[in-house]
Amino acid sequence: MKNIKTILLSGMLLAASGVMTTSCSDLLDLSPVDYYGSGSYWTTEAQVTGYMDGIHKHIRDAADQHIFTFGEQRGGIYKSGTATDGNALYGGNIVLQNFDKNNTGVTNFGGHYGRLANINLFIERVTNADYVGEAKKKYYLAQAYGLRAFIYFELYRIYGGVPLRLDVEVINGIIDPEKLYMARSTPKEVMTQIKKDLDTSMEYFGDVTSFDPYNRGNKKSYWSKAATECLMGDVYLWTSKVTTGDNPANPADLAVAKKHLESVANNYGLKMLSNFADVFDATNKGNSEVIFAIRYAEGEATNGVGNFTYVVQGEVDKKGYRADGTSWNDPLRLNRNGMQWYEYIPELYQLFDEKDERRDATFITSYQKDEDGKLVLWGTHVCKNLGILNAEGNRVYCGDQYFYRLPWVYLSLAEIANMEGDNAGVEKYINLIRQRAYGDSEGVWDTAKYAYKAGDFTQNELAILHEKDKEFVQEGQRWWDIYRMTLTKGGKHLVFCPEANLKNDGNPILPETESYKLLWPIEQNMLDKDPAIKQTPGYEEAEAAK
Secondary structure (H helix, E strand, C coil), X not given: CHHHHHHHHCCCEECCXXXXXXXXXXXXXXXXXXXXXXXXCCCCHHHHHHHHHHHHHXXXXXXXXXXXXXXXXXXXXXXXXXXXXXXXXXXXXXXXXXXXXXXXCCCHHHHXXXXXXXXXXXXXXXXXXXXXXXXXXXXXXXXXXXXXXXXXXXXXXXXCCCCCCCCCCCCCCCCCHHHXXXXXXXXXXXXXXXHHHHHHHHHHHCCCCCCCCCCCCCCCCCCCHHXXXXXXXXXXXXXXXXXXXXXXXXXXXXXHHHHHHHHHHHHCCCCCCCCHHHHHCCCCCCCCCEEEEECCCCCCXXXXXXXXXXXXXXXXXXXXXXXXXXXXXXXXXXCCCCCECCCECHHHHHCCCCCCHHHHHHEEEEEEECCXXXXXXXXXXXXXXXXXXXXXXXXECCCCEEEEEHHXXXXXXXHHHHHCCCHHHHHHHHHHHHHHXXXXXXXXXXXXXXXXXXXXXXXXXXXXXXXXXXXXXXCCCHXXXXXXXXXXXXXXEHHHCHHHCCCCCCCCCCCHHHHHHHCCCCCHHHHHHCCCCCCCCCHHHHHHHC
């Protein structure tokens, strides 16, 4: 693939900063020498540590893409068209499922092959390194294999079969462009490699259950054994329910998912906080329910939450009211550091019960007045994970983004319990989440009023979905949930069922006639330039049928 070739041919990663160049114009004139094999790098433990820092920086670079583009925008919870604040909303084709070879949502496989090239190089160089102690070497390799599995699992869920690049032969001096073409492996081949990498990660972690075994103060922002076990739960739950190409769903995988998720819940000292908002307090990073976090800080990178807020002196600021009838007047103190390029549908806000503390910790809503002076819901604006006001009074979006935290483990275990027909387990795990949501910390948890009482499979599955809808706004779950979860055991996936559509208009998020769109298409530019790459199944047939 031309884009992958460009990345690989330019594989001079600046390990200290984690920046990888993407232009091959200079390197093509150089002799085929492995620059990483010289005496200038791969000689000290500090270089290994710095390189792993760079790999984590690359994961941060893709965090918004992972959470919002891939994890949420297709899930039926985003508005399209015009925001309440008057802006033209971004990502309309993705939100509306408008995909073809000219509208692919993302290009170049989401940029993941540059990240994979760096991980592959790390694995090759560190595996045989004699300048790193054996325990640290295994720890770093465990991280590398876990992160490679994480990226390939994302690619698998997005595209199905993808090129399976596991070596660094280009960096080793092979610059024959014909050797850089690589066809898409089958979904089964990709998943086999993902599970193999996960097993290797577990083997290398061994009995290291600490989130920071070498006291680097990372506050759970480095990949850990708990993260690998979460990913194993994620992967095996997925493959127990979802068929992708030549890789059929295997119900036996459910037991593997359960084993690893129960291990995460019981073996890593994790505990839910008593107050939902405290989980996302930027002064409380790496708290007891966090498992793997993407780190942000003032003066470094910031998260994308500001794109879900509002513009000071925009339409809402000029004409809007708060729920108590007072004028808008910048209630989140954004101080001109906000925008509304994305907006959640009002039905998502309305899903919350008034007593659910997650509602007001997630959203602030704007209102207009009708002709009778009555307040009418106007727009939804995110207040979750807003970061801090710095010493100058400026809003800084430096709250960490979470890929895995303990409530995700609990609700995944609820989904597994539902598959097993274990209603007691469904109730147990849903109610662990609801107890906090309805004020357990204030002693007002009313079991009779707020506890979930299990029903049949469909009722339980939808209850788990909607609990996740409320718990994980801006945490990249909704699309994968409706893709994986089913209306009946072994039946139709929720993405094809009106019951999962919060708009309650009788339509599914995606019609079954467009089921090929579950996987994303490859852009025409890549198809033109790489003869080995073929289009995602279904798109060419759909194009021909027009």
